[in-house]
Amino acid sequence: MDIKLKIWRQEGPKSEGSFVDYNLTGVSKDMSFLEMLDFLNKKLIENGDDPVVFEHDCREGICGSCALFINGRPHGPDDLVTTCELRMTKFNDGDTIVIEPWRAKSFPVIKDLVADRHAFDKIMEAGGFISVNTGSAPEANSIPVPREKADEAFDAAVCIGCGACVAACKNSSAMLFVAAKVSHLALLPQGRAESGKRARAMLAKMDELGFGSCTNTGACEAECPKGISLAHIARLNREFLKEGFRS
Amino acid sequence: MSSFLNASVGRKFLVSISGLFLITFLAVHLAVNLFLLAGQEAYNMAAHFMATNPAIKIMEPALALGFLLHIVVSAYLTVTNQGTRPQKYSMVDQRKTSSWPSRNMFVLGLLILIFLALHLSNFWYKMKFGGVAYIEYDGVQVQDAYTLVTGKFVIWWYALIYVAGAVFLRLHLLHGFQSAFQTLGLSNQLWYKRLTVIGTVYALIIAAGFAIIPVWFLAGTFLN
Numbered sequence: 370m371d372i373k374l375k376i377w378r379q380e381g382p383k384s385e386g387s388f389v390d391y392n393l394t395g396v397s398k399d400m401s402f403l404e405m406l407d408f409l410n411k412k413l414i415e416n417g418d419d420p421v422v423f424e425h426d427c428r429e430g431i432c433g434s435c436a437l438f439i440n441g442r443p444h445g446p447d448d449l450v451t452t453c454e455l456r457m458t459k460f461n462d463g464d465t466i467v468i469e470p471w472r473a474k475s476f477p478v479i480k481d482l483v484a485d486r487h488a489f490d491k492i493m494e495a496g497g498f499i500s501v502n503t504g505s506a507p508e509a510n511s512i513p514v515p516r517e518k519a520d521e522a523f524d525a526a527v528c529i530g531c532g533a534c535v536a537a538c539k540n541s542s543a544m545l546f547v548a549a550k551v552s553h554l555a556l557l558p559q560g561r562a563e564s565g566k567r568a569r570a571m572l573a574k575m576d577e578l579g580f581g582s583c584t585n586t587g588a589c590e591a592e593c594p595k596g597i598s599l600a601h602i603a604r605l606n607r608e609f610l611k612e613g614f615r616s
Numbered sequence: 617m618s619s620f621l622n623a624s625v626g627r628k629f630l631v632s633i634s635g636l637f638l639i640t641f642l643a644v645h646l647a648v649n650l651f652l653l654a655g656q657e658a659y660n661m662a663a664h665f666m667a668t669n670p671a672i673k674i675m676e677p678a679l680a681l682g683f684l685l686h687i688v689v690s691a692y693l694t695v696t697n698q699g700t701r702p703q704k705y706s707m708v709d710q711r712k713t714s715s716w717p718s719r720n721m722f723v724l725g726l727l728i729l730i731f732l733a734l735h736l737s738n739f740w741y742k743m744k745f746g747g748v749a750y751i752e753y754d755g756v757q758v759q760d761a762y763t764l765v766t767g768k769f770v771i772w773w774y775a776l777i778y779v780a781g782a783v784f785l786r787l788h789l790l791h792g793f794q795s796a797f798q799t800l801g802l803s804n805q806l807w808y809k810r811l812t813v814i815g816t817v818y819a820l821i822i823a824a825g826f827a828i829i830p831v832w833f834l835a836g837t838f839l840n
Contacts, residue, residue, distance in 0.1 A: 375706075388706065441709030467707045474700050539710070539719055541700035572623050580698035582624035582693050584721065585795040591713035599798065600805045607801025609625045 370396050370462035371593060374409065376421055379478050379514030382485075386478065388467075402445065402455040403428060403435065424479040428453040430594065436536070437482055438469040438555045443533035443592045451531060451594045459580055469531050473541035474579045488578045489530050494568035497550045512558050522556035523585050525549045527595040534589035534597075540581025545589035548605035549573045549597050557609055565612030624696075625799075627689050628649040632799035634686035635792055638839055639818075641679055642785075653832060656762040657753055666744070669793045687729065694722045718791040724784055731781040740766060770837045775830035788824030 373396045379386030395411050400408065403425050407495045410420035426434040435452035439445035445455045460466060468482060476484040514522075528549035535543050554560025560567070576582075583602060590599045620626040651662040668671050710719060717724060742748055743759055751760040768774045793815030797803050803811060 438705060442713075444776035462708075469705055470708075472701055472703050472705055474702055478703075531663040537710075537713060538728040540697040542697075558798065569619065569623070572625055573619065576622075576624050579700060582628060583799075584693075584697075585791070585798045586716065586718040587715040588710060598805055598807060600803065603798050603801050603803040603808075605801075606625055606628075606799055609623070610629065610801055613620070 370398065370457075370460075372396055372405075372460060372463070373465040375465060375467045376482070377478075378421070378481050379470075379544040380480065382477055382479055386481075396455075396457060398458050400457045401428070401453060402437075402439070403453050404458065404473045405457055420440055422483050424483050425453060430454045431529060433531040435530050436471050436484065436486070436533070438471060440467055440534055443536040444470070444531075444594050448591075449594055449596050454594075456498070471536040473532075473535050475541065475543070476532060476535060484532070486530070486532050488580070489532065489543070491578060492511065492543065492547060492571050492574045493550065495574035496563075496567040497554075499554065500563065501559075514557060515603070518556050523603050524555050525556070525597065528553075528593075528597055529595060531594065533592050533594060535580065537588040537592035538581065538583075539586060540584060542583045542589075543575050543578075543580040544602050544605065545593060545599075547575055548601035551608055552601040552604045555604060566613070568608035569612050572605075572609060574613035624693065627645050627693055628799045630685055630689045631693065632796045634682045634689075635796045637679075637682045639789070639793060639796070641682070642789075646822060649829055650825065652762065652765060656760075657665060659765075660751060660760060661753065663743075663761040664756070667759070683732075687725070690722070704773045706752050715791060717787040718795070721788065721791055724788040727784045728781065728788060731777070731784065734777065735781070738774075739765060747801050766833050769830040769833035770835065772834060775834040778830040779827045782823040782827035785826070786819045789819035789822060790816060 371392065374393055375388050376391060377386055378389045391409060393405070393412070396405055396408065403423075406421060406423060413420050419523075424434045424436060428431040428435075430451040430453060433451070435444075437452045439452070439455070443451070444450060444452045446459050447455050460473040462510050470482045471484040471486075472478075473484075475488040476486055481483050484486060515540035526549075530546060532543075532546070535541050538544075545570075551564065551571060554567065555564035585599070585602075589601055590597065648662050648666055651659040726798075739761075742764060743761060746759065747758045748764050750757045752758075769778070794803075794808070794811045797811050798808070
């Protein structure tokens with residue numbers, strides 16, 4: 370099939386970017402979205418043009434590298450998938466596809482479709498850990514964890530930190546990301562002790578880095594490729610409030 | 617203390633508790649207003665009870681403070697959020713992922729604020745600072761608030777403004793009710809659904825209750 374692409378091209382962090390149109394012929398429905406971009410880049414390189422820069426790594430939806438805003442939605446038109454899991458079967462012959470990077474003050478564009486998501490690492494460094502030496506892998510049954518808690522913690526732990534929540538939020542808030550990390554650790558015995566302090570520290574870093582505040586619109590949950598629930602944001606708020614005026 | 621109020625979630629906490637306070641106030645306000653449908657004496661006595669009750673006297677400045685807190689902090693948060701995406705998306709499709717009221721709480725709040733200014737100057741100011749005739753029931757002198765209020769509602773554009781105010785309020789509550797509990801952490805996957813349903817019903821009762829009164833009196837002028 371033949372498609373029209375409207376892709377954001379930007380030379381560097383300080384340059385002005387703009388959309389460039391490409392007509393791509395011979396696209397197969399069997400391709401993944403990223404294979405379609407590889408196909409475009411191959412043609413660009415053959416013509417001596419600069420290939421489009423985009424992030425990717427595992428291409429199986431678990432690393433969180435790929436992050437494209439496709440036709441007005443993070444990770445494109447399909448629900449519960451990352452960009453790399455998006456297939457060209459979701460598009461038709463003659464379609465125009467608009468591709469942009471994540472846009473947020475805290476995620477500055479480095480080049481073309483790549484936004485710098487180091488801000489997430491900084492939030493993790495502020496409190497997304499357990500501050501004891503865990504040593505080597507413990508015996509699995511030495512600390513019993515109720516099944517439902519373990520399941521809920523796992524539902525939060527599936528966050529791959531792709532940043533779709535920030536990209537989707539009208540306030541560019543990172544609440545769903547922070548909530549997933551805080552919730553994951555707060556539900557397990559090892560992380561429970563520091564949960565209030567952790568929530569406070571990670572939220573302070575989130576605010577400091579210029580992410581917006583949450584207005585509970587639910588856009589993040591709807592766009593999260595891992596289906597992380599707003600209930601985790603409620604838990605994050607709970608942990609924050611329980612910490613009270615202590616810190 | 618400072619780290620609590622400097623955090624966005626701490627500030628949202630203020631918006632949330634003041635919002636829940638205003639939500640409670642709406643129910644009380646509506647309950648008194650519904651006496652309008654029961655006739656002149658019933659409403660005037662209800663209004664007199666509210667104006668002279670010491671508990672209400674204490675709550676009046678608290679209510680003003682609640683409004684102020686809700687408006688100032690949410691306006692501040694809204695303004696701060698404006699700078700978080702300097703470069704906008706060329707194409708963005710939010711219709712499927714979030715509701716219109718949830719994305720436009722500030723606009724709805726502003727419309728309600730404009731309505732509130734008009735509403736206070738119409739009734740509250742006049743009842744508080746004179747200009748309302750007195751009427752006597754069983755030897756008790758009370759303000760004839762009934763005539764003041766119904767005198768406005770028979771004018772079609774006044775009635776229309778009050779119905780519009782109720783509609784804005786409904787849309788604001790549709791998101792605000794559920795959102796207030798979410799911010800306080802009083803929600804989970806099950807309660808999110810329950811609170812959304814309760815909020816939807818509450819918003820409808822409040823809006824329909826407030827809207828029915830001007831409609832009732834306006835319709836009365838056509839029937840007479």
